[in-house]
Amino acid sequence: MATIKNDVKQIILEISGLDGDIDGLSDDSTLSDLGFNDTMCRELAQRLDAYVKSKKLGTSIGSDDITTDMTVAEVVALVIGLLA
C-alpha cells in the first residue's frame, strides 16, 4: 500500500514539473495547487491508467476520473481502490 502511494505521488510530481520530493507533497494539496490544468489532468489519468493496467489486468482509469479539484490523497485512494 505504501509502495502504491509513493508510486502515485511520484507520477503526480513528475507531471507537475515541480522540484522537490514526495516527502514535501502534502496529501491535502489539490492538483490545482500543484499547477495542474485540465490537459495535465488527462496526462495524469493516462499515466495512472498505464500504471494500474501494469499492476492488475482489467483495471482502468478514464480521462474524466482525474480533475483539478482532487487532492493528492483522493488520487492515491482512487488507484488503491482499483488495485485492492
Next chain:
Amino acid sequence: MLNFFTMKNMVIMTMLLFSTLAGYSMQRDSIKKDSTSKSSAHPFFRNWSVKQTFQTPDGQQSPATFALSIPASGKNNWLVDGGISVSLGKLDNAIWTSKLIGEIHRNTLIDSAQYNYQLGYSIEKFKDKGEGNYSVIWIGNIKYVRDVIDTGNSIVTTLNFSFYREKRHGFNLGRPGYLHDQVYTYQLNPSVEAQYQQYFGGDKHKGAIVRPVFNLSAAIAVNKKREYVEKTDTVNGVRVKRLVRKVIAPTKAWELAMSYVNRYAVLDNTGDKEGYTKLLRAGVNYYFVNTNKSTVSLGGNYNIGSDPINGLKEQHYWQFALQVQF
C-alpha cells in the same frame, strides 16, 4: 444621480469591484478540509469562467480587463475586454468539453473606439490517449458577432490548434514550466487558427473572409518565496526534525508577458481589402491573487495592431487596468 459619482465614491466602487472579484476568485479555489467531503468549491463556481477570449485553451493566460470612469459631466469611459462561459459538461469520456460563451470588447479610451459583443458555443478536444510527448488541443467556436461601431453583424467560426508538450525537463508548451529552482515560472503557448467570418447582408460590411492565424503568447514571472514544511523522523530512537520544501506551484509576484497574432485574409470578397493584420501586446503584470484557477492582477501593457473579429481597429496605445481570469 450625478452627485453620487464623486471621486470618493468612484474609489469606493472600484475597491468593492476589486474585492468582489478577488473574493470570487479565492472562493473558487477554496477547499473543504474535512475528510468526509470532496475538496471542491461550490459547484456553481466550477462551471463558470472569465477570461479575455475563449478561442484559446483554458490553460493559457488570457485575463479579462475591466475599468470604468464616470465623470460628473461628459461621457462615461469604458474598458471591458473579456467574456464569460458556462460549461455544459464533458462528452465522450471527457475527451471533449463544451460551453456557452459570451464576450464583450468595449474600449472608449483609445483613438478608434471599440464596441463589439459576441454570443456562441465553444467545444474543446483534450489530449487523446496513446499520443506522444507532443499533443494538439483543438478548440472550435461558432458565434454571432455584433460590431456596434461599424454596425456589422456576422457569424464567425474559428478552429484553433494549440500545442502541448509534456516534459518535466526541457521546454514545455501549453503548461507552466519552472526555471532556476522555481524562482521563475514561464509559459509558452503557440497555436494556429483558421477563421471564417460571414457578414449578413444589408450592413456596412458584406461578404465573407477566411483568415489563417498564427498566435504566440509567452510569459515569464518572478515568483514569491518558496514554502517549507517541518517533518519529523525517528533515527535510532531519536526524533529528528528537518525542513522539507513544500511541493506546491509557486505564486507569481511580477510577470513580463507578451502575445503576438498575425493574420492574413486569404479569401476576402467584402471589398475591404483587409490583407495582413497583426496585434502585438507586451507588458507587465503584478499579481494580487495567483492560483492555477484564478488570477487578479494589475496590468500595464503596450498594444499595437488590430483585431478584426473583436472590432479593434489598427492603432497603438498604452493600457493600465485590473485583469481577472478564473
